[in-house]
Amino acid sequence: MGNCRSSSRALLGKTHVVPDSEWGIQDLGKTHVPVFEWRIQDFSSLLKTGAKSTISGAFRCSGYNWFLQVIPMHKEAGAGTPYVALRLVPSQLSLVPGHTVHAVFELSIYNHTKGMYCGCKATYNFDFKNTYSKEHCLIPLQELQKSSAFLVDDSCVFAVEILKIDVSSPEKKAVVVQKKATIVQNLFVQNKGFVKGTYTWTMNNFLELDLKHFVRSPTFEVGGQNCHGFLR
Template structure:
């Protein structure tokens, strides 16, 4: 169940209270970052970690005549078991301050390890959002998500989950200046030796007063096979508390030392707080990585680069 974006979200009624109420401060600054998306810190429901994601309008499909802000729901990969499918029925919304109610859309999605994010099921016209004082107050707006039903299908059994009813409040603050940028290059001169290991990590480096490292699974993490998995981690000895975090835009690259055609992926804005990491389980196929015509491994050298920018902060309300 989804929508084409042809009409505005409808009223969800005065009794509607989301499981996550996510207030994005300095919304214009979020648009100015040019980020392809922004993701909330996690919230819990029925034993799973969930995230609300907002997609700025400059990244909507070119065929769309009207620019929209899109909302989608993401399920945390680390809380999913291999082979499980979580069917969720949920409502994505934006708060109307004048009428004191949420406007949104109902949707359903099957979440599994190869598909952890729904489509942009709730599309909000950008001009309506920016020009209406009902939705944007002091350059801030409130988005919401309410999970109505969860059914888990696993190889062993099927079960309907009992939902948690508590509401989580979060704030996202985007900086307009004073952005902190960091770059780290990890050169492995003994990659053929490291390739035999399940997991390898870079030395620790510091950006923004915090310690970080890059981690690689040479043959894939968890149930992923045939791929290089690549992540950025906040050091375990330097964890931010679960109630606050840093908002980071991340680019990870494996450098092509022969042709200069690097393998690069850039994230949207993500919150690093608590036990945090961000990256890609399927960053690059092992066959492509080890292809002699490419320069990802030259001799026994492999070079990984992390570029990231701390663009704001997040905390619980």
């Protein structure tokens, strides 16, 4: 799992500002430009809903569709302090069975005071059955809630940069990660509970479906958002 550390803010009776390095993250520099940036508005509402995780919309990089998953209250076995953790997730629909995608990437959170991203470098081997990287802890949840550097107007910004991709396959090849403009998404959390409803998906050719891959439903609307159902 990810690397989580707990730290104390009390030092000889004085307020002690914990440096980012004690949380297992480091400054990535003001020249760091992520491939994907995700701003979560009303972060406190996300906690109130009790959501175990939330996942971004898809973004494309180097021929693959990816998602960024935020786990706001991640706890490792034996750890008492919940951390805000991130995961990188490729779309299974863009992976090829039998191929392994070795990715080198950076997961980060934006520090408004320093004007730069702070995060960690990670690697993971993705394949058709392993589509979630390990959880990587960035900052203790309690520290984030108190911070005016990472949490501004109840919103925080998470990001990912994909540095390198190698594909292991019968015809092994390296994928060149091309630098493009940062893709930006926003998530607005509404503390209104769950939207209840029923969607019926009628399949006239069920026995003819190729269930080796996902089958996606037609688009339907939930709470003003376009959604899809998946069957495998």
